[in-house]
Amino acid sequence: MKSTTWNGSFLKSLFHLTARYWQSEEKKSAYAYLAGIVLLTIAAVYMTLLLNDWFNEFYSALQNYDSDAVYHGLLKFTGLAFAHIAFAVYGYYLQQKLSLRWRQWMTREYLSRWTAHDMYYRMEMFSKGEADNPDQRISEDINLFTSRTLSFMSGLLKAITTIFCFIFVLWGLSEPLAFMVGDSEYHVYGYLVWTALAYSIVGTWITHRVGHRLVALNVVQQKLEANFRYAMVRLRETAESVAFYEGAPRENGILRHRFQKLVVNTLYIIQKQKQLSWLTNSYGQIAIIFPFVVAAPRYLSKSISLGGLMQVANCFGKVQESMSYFVDVYASLAEWQSCAERLLTFDRHIESIYKETEQEEQGLQRKEIQDTLQLHDVEIGLPTGRILLSHMNCTIHQGEKVIIKGPSGKGKSTLLRTLAGFWPYAKGQMVLPPKEETMFIPQKPYMPMGTLLEAAAYPADHVSRETLEPLLDQCGLSHLKDMLDTEGDWSHILSLGEQQKLAFVRIFLRKPKWVFLDEATSAMDEETENNLYGRLVALPGITVISVGHRSTLDRWHTLAVTL
Template sequence: MRIILMRILTLTRHAVSGPGSWYACLLYAVVLCSQFAGIWVSLRLIAWSKAFYDALENKDAIAALTEVGNFALLIGASAAFHLAGDWLRKRLFLFLRQRLTEHVQDAWLSNKAYWLLRPGFSDDPVDNPDQRIAEDCRLFIHRLLIETLDLVSNIVAIGSYIAVLWSLSSFSLEFTIAGQEISIPYYMVWAAFLYVSLSTVITHLLGRPIKDLIFTRERREADFRRALIQVREGADEVAQSSGEQAERRRLTRHFNMIRVNWLRLTNAELILGLFVRPYFQTVLRIPTFLALPAYFAGSVTLGGLMQLASAFSSVTTTLSWFIFSYRDLAEFAAVSERLDLLLKSAASPAPVPGSPREIDRIYSHDAYLHVRQLCLTTPLGEALSPVPDVTLRSGEAVWVKGPSGVGKSTFLSALSGLWPYGKGEIVLPEGKLLVLPQFSRVFPEGLAHSITYPHDPEEVGRAAVEDALVKVGLDHRLQALDKPSEESYAGLSAGERQRLALARVLIIRPDILILDEATSALDAHSEAEVLSLVRKECPDAMIICAAHRPPDSLGDFNTLTLGAGRERDSAVPGTGDTDQSHNLPKNGATA
């Protein structure tokens, strides 16, 4: 329980802290006041019960009609307080959800956590971070507001309800057991606490499995949604391979996992409901039964009996907050755990224990790029062959070659600062660095965003975007710039997508350009054209190019061969990995 409370407090602090926190606190206070006003109405309704039923017992029609009017006023006030509080609570919900979502997003995007905490790259990867950020943040704030507002208002209300019940149940319950006379003063008050305490213990014992099942449910649902998204993103390959049956099998497998967990959760909720539902239906009737001895003894009138029953019901239902909210509290605890684990993992995305992260990245004082004594490892700590020392100056190029899977992408990732596993030294000159992978993304915002990424198209300007498109041979796509999002890049071939990525070189004008098979989908003639364009537009850029054929169009270049002496090595997850290097002829000459 202490761990759960600490998680909730930590996440709440993230949601409330920062600019505008006074606004959130003010809204919360006003919403709480509206609930306190609702408590006042409830107290007035308890008093109204006595007046109305006494009027009925006395057959006083005028008094009864007056109480009907009072009832209408009280219900109107209750509805007004509820609606105003609900509207303000929704405004507060949006504010806090945005604040918490931004905090979790920032944590996930910092320290390359989104990259490091993937399966195969971490000893404890984070599953479905997208679902945690989008859905769990929403659920957490929703539950936070409902449960805390109810808890605080119930704490305030219980004192008032107990005071009323205490004043109404001044009589004693008297009975005889084994010849011993027993008298219990204020027995209605003690009965309320005993009744709810026993019910709370039973509820917790029956409902304990629910939290873990809800935790698993969120994961299974997210896995299923991700599988559906993968079908959409791979639509071309699925359609061309007639892979519908394979996709059905995969989707069915994911849904069956949802089904199994759902049935378990349903059974657990049924077991809890076997107690909670009858409790809920009887909690409003039990007080009347308990008060009957006092009524038959003449201690209270019919109106007093109804008032006493109403006060007892208010006490027991308020004390039963934990019972009625148990399932929601289990969801609250599960969501808190998922978010807390994400934040803790993102704060320190450590690799598998024992994996070295000793690559020193420093800025060069001589405007050269140096690679010294670099030895990379897999995320599991398996050492790869050392990379030979490399020195590169402005305007020079290096061709990184080697068989597929030998580790070219890993080496380039280390140069860019992305790959942390290994030891050695990488010295980089200050300046803009751009990496173009083999499979470049097309961004959902549209064609212009894909060209200018990570900059905003409005900052770059329409003229620069159009000029870049024309220069890379995509002038037939100029009209698509005005089309909505996905329509603007629909039908792009793999080669056209690589040309689109290369257009970013003309926009960003990097000082260091890393091309990781970035022209693999182009024929030799087209590749020569775009590489000549890159060198012409960026004559002073250092270019590191991994490709299966020499980039002759870049002019003079050194050659770095990885994996010489072996056919193929086992791949590092996500990159195709291991490195073995020999140094380098420069267009045939030894460097």
């Protein structure tokens, strides 16, 4: 997989992704946190600068066997070190707090965009597999993006501040380097600075050449990890069906295959990281001795003392380390870039799907009117362009009971999706009752995590036990009354028949004027179906529109529409 290069388009998109928070309603507090981080970072670097002067004083005292100066130096070091630690700790604390606030804001924004306009459904149905694992992008990628971005910003600020503070000191410690070319003598001023700069540039260039493929490999790795995890979650959710089919060996093979693909990509990453580790560790070890090699001639010629040598070495090390910042963080930077690419891709998919589906929806005119549902020359198709229903015309008045029949795959459920408003591939004119008066019941009702009381009230937040318990009795769920306050995954605890009964409980709680049912009693016995439909059609003024194949449903409907 080819990764995104750092071109103008990527940088513009990255800036937009980052800037949204800093231009949001939380920008004042965000900038206050950022100002605190900047001040504490500068203060920590200033303590490092004072410690660099301490090196000269302390090692000169050791060289001169000056015991008073040595003990005084130890006390001074204690104060400077404590101050440096305090500034560093509180800087990191503010960075973590700001990272959490940024993550909270981005998560709220992405959740809002993902759940608005039925986007969670449209991405699942119409993205052609490109918008994979939105749950991972929202839960993991946002966390990684915010924390790493602030970490890089803080590290870069520290590097720039260190260079600014120490480069003048290092320049002052550098005597002019004289060398002969032919009969002419030349002098290089600040040669230690130029040496550190050259060393850092070469190291950064080589690191990029060796490690740039890590970005693409990390993008693939995150996708393979998510796919492997999703396959295991799917097996858990469909455990009973797999058990009936005795499909465990087949599922084991599927999981092993997905994991093997993950392992192969991981080996590529390990190989690249090994090469990068060779480089960064070699670079770091050479950096330890390199300043002594550069400054040793001045010490051996007795131009500087031992303290001066240690000061030069420390100062050179700080400048070189700061200039080599990207060498040290390259592996993390590659992971961060892959994470940013995934978030940007997620943004593009949301925008493209929204534009595509909104454009498709322009062909369907929708209007809300009380007491009537009308379809005029309605055509419903698939994203592939295949037409399911065409030239459909009908009028349904409030209070009527209508059953829609037809062969499987004819478009009955897709018609209900279009009526509900989240299937965009339709044309024509629709007159619909107000949304607050309608309720749609799918074949497999949704069971949220939480207590059974909350599952029964869904999508409402709460319902009283006094209201709910009689309805459980009427719908054949009396045995669940003692479990109302129990938390669980009710889509696995309850049978499909029990879940369908609970969907009727929701209807009786809400009492909509229009209810649309898609095979809503397919897992029930006929006696239970007759009981629930009998209670349903007896509700005053209710309009019932059912999709079903069972002939037992005919008695509860006065009109039939065959597709």
